[in-house]
Amino acid sequence: MATRVTTGNKGKGVRSDCALTLEITSEGGINIELISKVKVLYGESIRKLCSEILAFYGIEHASLTVEDSGALDFVISARLEAAIRQLTGDKKEYLPAILPQNTYQTTRDRYRFSRLYLPGNTPSLMINAGIHKPNGIILDLEDAVAVTKKPEARFLVRNALRALDFYGAERMVRINQVPAGLEDLDYIIPHNVNLILVPKCESAEQISRVNLRIAELKAQHNIPGNVWLMPIIESAMGVLKALEIAQSENVVALAIGLEDYTADLGTRRTNEGTESFFARSMVVNACKAAGIQAIDSVFSDVADTEALKENVLRSKALGFDGMGCIHPRQIRVIHDNFAPDDAEIEKAGKIVHAFIEAGEKGLGVVSLGTKMIDPPVVKRAQRTIDLAVSMGKLSTDWRNKLIESQNASNQ
């Protein structure tokens, strides 16, 4: 067995991370060499943390080099745990405290306009992700992590789920393709993940396996609440099986991944998207038939917000409910253009107002003009209003303004 291992990242452009080299020795006690830009402010605290972790694993003799570029404690401990467990094979987990603000659940039908992909082994991109207010944050263990870094990324993603403030975004992780991805779940499920993305999904059977493993882990760790699934359709087979996947248990949305899909077709992805029109429509139709959300692929030209906007409008017109993003700058464009437009908000306002008025008058039936309004329509309208208010498109006292304008037009 190796006695020396290196984890983490260093070098030009690396920030908020650290590279650790750990060598377990037979004598000499614990020696920690720390090279850090924040040594004056946090040197002692970093040494103390490392000593604590080594002691936690019962290591008495080791030489540890920490090359730190401003890593937070949850990053340092993930790197050190990864190193120790690689060397010793120990299965014990050194868990940072879970932030109280990270313990929320999400609902099946919450808005999922935007979900921001973050590489699972790059802490610098994680720390401020939540402040850009995406609907969801995806810690990615799949394509955004180099194969050799996958084992250590699991510790970082797990620690991030506990110690990183998500600022209310839905907490998501993209696992590796099933079956390899099933093992990722062990590191994720006990830490209040809200939703798992299942990449390159081609059958309901794969989703069953994911559900089964999640159920086992939930029972084992006594976890209440739901873990939602968002399978990603990325192949011709996946497209043809979209309905059975969409109808699987706990699935709240299907996403489509067009890079892999177009590769599977043997064609190229274009901005117009003619080549993927069938696939997108299949996914949208499967989702709508199953009563879940349809989520479009990411748009990869980060600099071109105009093209992104066109893409979003096309996507919304096709029936998609949201889209992935790979850069925080895309979030605003996606929200603004998936969000209800002024006409939709106005109509929703009238419906909700009629519903409240009917309630106040004790009427069982809600009607607007001569039209009866069904409860699901009211519910959808209420969500539109809530969303418009939360996005600042509608003021909180919108109803008073509506009543005023109705009175004005009646006079």
Add this chain to the structure above:
Amino acid sequence: MSKYDKITVNTLGRAVPQIINGRESVPFLGVGKYKPTGRKYAPPISTCADYPADGNKVVASLREALIRCGLKDGMTISTHHHFRNGDLVANQIFDIAAEIGAKELTWAPSASFECHSPLIKYLDNGTIHHIEGSMNGALGRHTSVGGMQGMGILRSHGGRYQAIQDGDLHVDIAVIAAPTADFFGNATGDRGAAACGLLGFAMADSQYADKVIVVTDNLVPFPCIPWQIHGNYVDYVVVMDKIGIPEKIISGTTEITKSPDRLLLAEMTAQFCDEAGIVRDGFSFQAGAGGTALSIGIYFAEMLRKRGMKARFARGGSNKYLVSMLEEGLVDYILDGQTFDLEGVRSMRENSNHVNTSPFTSYNYHGKGNFASMVDVVILGATEVDVNFNANVVTHSDGYLLHGIGGWMNCLFSKCVILPIPLFRDRMPVIRDEVTTICGPGELIDVIVTERGIAINPLRTDLIDKLKGSSLPVKTIHQLKDEAERICGKPALPELSDEFIAAIKWVDGTVIDAVRKVIKS
């Protein structure tokens, strides 16, 4: 002569020396409290009888010019920083001084850059006694560990003008590198291979130094038009092959940021200004050269365009974004202190509404008013801010002196001072219980914008009222500090020596703080 003596505590509670490099200095008394008396400093009277009647002041070399100026031990030599990190002249001056064997000189640059790191060897061998200006990067690091014989003195751009004008900083020899000049010494920065736009930082030097040398690599026949520097102040003209590296003159922080975090800061700042009623027809603003500040200008431009409004004036550092606002008619005038890119240089050369200014007009506190206080909003940076809104721009939290003050102090007199800064930088919290060095008293700093919340100075009840009900995350400065420490951990304090290595002078010449030596770990 000891570096400093007579330690006292100023009104901000900071320990500062009253004697610095053998000169008496006044401890900070409070904003606007120190009233100067007496008359301005004046250089010796010259006579045309001592200068060539044909106007030709060209001498063979910089060495000859320095010798003719009487370069000797203990003199103060000044340079300007319009060439930023592309300056090729300052280092040559001290190479020559060392060859001649001059000792204990004072270097008084308007700012220093990394390109001046070779001067460290002259601090070590006693050629340079101390620096009055700024000590950036490697020079600062060297000063921090006690590598300077005398006490460093840091001043703002306006403070430098004030110190020279008041005689607090006496310049024996001013060396003014000029992208274009004639043999009489008329000089301009707006053209030539080393074009840097203007030469405003050298104006005080030309007016008040005993001797003035203009150095150029582009000698034109008399007259050099425009004459930003008047040849009538100039003793000698030196022509050399190359005085600056153009791509380094136009340097660094002049692109708008691509960082989503910084863009968010810029956007929040612009929205704050809008909600505070600052962005209106005829308003004025100043934003520095950093990527975040540039982006704020872009948001201002968008607002003005959408509403059919325009700003009356913008204060530079100018750059291509500000120039495009001027050319689009979104701002009437650029009152420019330094140009940060070639578009700025071009615009200053071609557009009469792009006006070159100097620290005298913009920043000098010992004048009959200045432009800085008329600006509606200024966007600045800081390395640290404390819970009393005092801010630091010169040292890092580990105690190292790494930056100059620039025009930062002078800009604090604007009607609204906003610092958009990240709550922490690579784990270093920016909001502290106490800043390492006070460069600006909290009473002049109005708003701190961070990505996790905006703190308004409690003194600005008007701004607090205007932001009531805003969708912006307005918090207290204590809340911001706590949030930073929750994320990063509570930082330890640096262990600093009792020994001082540099003094920070306020805009009126009083000593606002002193920087301590770093104990190397």
